[in-house]
Amino acid sequence: RPGDVFLKADQVVNCGILNEIKDSDDETALDERSIGAWNVLCEMIPGFKNRMLELSGDHSARKAICREIRAGMKKVRSDDTNLLKHGILSFMLLGAPTDQPSPALDGKTRHNHGWNHPQTARLLCPAKYDPTPENLEKLHKGELACTAFTFPRFLFPDNYVFDPEDILHLIFRGHILFRACRFIFNGPLTALLDPGSQQGESGNAAIAGLTEMTPRMIAYAAVQVRFALSLQSSWSISDGAFNYSDFFWVIVHLFGDTEDSKTHLANFNREVFGSPQGTHSPPEATPVQDEGSNDFELASRQRAKKRACHAAAAAHDVPVNEEENLLPL
Structure with missing residues (x-):
C-alpha cells in the first residue's frame, strides 16, 4: 500500500541494485519512481536489500522473488479495491450515513457510476470546473480535459x-479521502467513526506495522477512491485520458518539503492514527504536579519506609509496631 501498484517489481529491484552498487561519482540517471519503490520495499521487508544484493548476479532467482512480491501486491490492491467500491457508497457524501446517493448506487453494477451519476460525477470533476450539469456532460464526452494532472474535487472540502x-x-481537506484512509488502513468499520478510531488489531496499518501516514500511502488511497467512483468495472492503469500511475505520482510530488505538506501529513496522521505525529511517538504523559494525587508513588514511599523500619528493628532487636506498618512488603 505505501507504493505505486503499477510499477513492476523486477524493474524496481533492478533499478535499486544499480543504485546501491554504483560509484559515488556515477551520474547515470535512474528512475526516481523505481528508487522510491525500492526504498519502500527495503523498509518494509526485513533483510530484503541484503538478499537482493546477494542475488545481484542471479537474475532468475531475483525474478522468482519479484513474482511473489508482485502477486502479493496485486492481492492487497485487489482486496482494497473490492472492499472500497462497495464501501465508498456508504460514506462518499458529507452527511453520511444519513445522506445517501440519489439515485441509489449499487456496488455490484457500475453502469450508473462515474459521469453517469450526478454525485460521483461531481466528485470526479476537476476542481477548476464548476460542477454544473453542462460541464459534467462535457467531461463525459471528453470536451473538457480530465487527466491525472487536473485535481478532482474529492481532494477538496465539500462545496469548495x-x-x-x-x-x-484547501487541497487534501476532502472528507472522502480522510474516510477512505481510515477505511483502508484502520478497517472498513472506521470510515465514519472519529479520527484515530481503530478496528481492533485487524486494521491493515496495525497488521503491517505502519505508524504514520506517508505521501505514497495517501496517493494510494486517492487512486483507490478515484477508481471506486469511476465507471470502470475492472482494474486498469487508465480511464480514458486519465492515467492512474501519473495521478499517484502527482499526489506524491504535491507533498514537498514545505510547511503546507507538514500540515497535510499531520492532518492525515490525526485522521488515521489519532495524533499529528502518528503512533510512533506518543505524547509524553503529563507530569503529576500534586504528589498527594499519585497513590502509587505514595505507596512506594511508605513501603520503603516500612522496610527501613523493619531492618532497623531487626538490627537492634526492637519490636515493630505493626499498626504503623500495614502495607505489605
Missing part, C-alpha cells in the same frame, strides 16, 4: 470554490 490564484488552497 476554486481560486485560480491559489489552486492548491
Whole structure:
C-alpha cells in the first residue's frame, strides 16, 4: 500500500541494485519512481536489500522473488479495491450515513457510476470546473480535459470554490479521502467513526506495522477512491485520458518539503492514527504536579519506609509496631 501498484517489481529491484552498487561519482540517471519503490520495499521487508544484493548476479532467482512480491501486491490492491467500491457508497457524501446517493448506487453494477451519476460525477470533476450539469456532460464526452494532472474535487472540502490564484488552497481537506484512509488502513468499520478510531488489531496499518501516514500511502488511497467512483468495472492503469500511475505520482510530488505538506501529513496522521505525529511517538504523559494525587508513588514511599523500619528493628532487636506498618512488603 505505501507504493505505486503499477510499477513492476523486477524493474524496481533492478533499478535499486544499480543504485546501491554504483560509484559515488556515477551520474547515470535512474528512475526516481523505481528508487522510491525500492526504498519502500527495503523498509518494509526485513533483510530484503541484503538478499537482493546477494542475488545481484542471479537474475532468475531475483525474478522468482519479484513474482511473489508482485502477486502479493496485486492481492492487497485487489482486496482494497473490492472492499472500497462497495464501501465508498456508504460514506462518499458529507452527511453520511444519513445522506445517501440519489439515485441509489449499487456496488455490484457500475453502469450508473462515474459521469453517469450526478454525485460521483461531481466528485470526479476537476476542481477548476464548476460542477454544473453542462460541464459534467462535457467531461463525459471528453470536451473538457480530465487527466491525472487536473485535481478532482474529492481532494477538496465539500462545496469548495476554486481560486485560480491559489489552486492548491484547501487541497487534501476532502472528507472522502480522510474516510477512505481510515477505511483502508484502520478497517472498513472506521470510515465514519472519529479520527484515530481503530478496528481492533485487524486494521491493515496495525497488521503491517505502519505508524504514520506517508505521501505514497495517501496517493494510494486517492487512486483507490478515484477508481471506486469511476465507471470502470475492472482494474486498469487508465480511464480514458486519465492515467492512474501519473495521478499517484502527482499526489506524491504535491507533498514537498514545505510547511503546507507538514500540515497535510499531520492532518492525515490525526485522521488515521489519532495524533499529528502518528503512533510512533506518543505524547509524553503529563507530569503529576500534586504528589498527594499519585497513590502509587505514595505507596512506594511508605513501603520503603516500612522496610527501613523493619531492618532497623531487626538490627537492634526492637519490636515493630505493626499498626504503623500495614502495607505489605
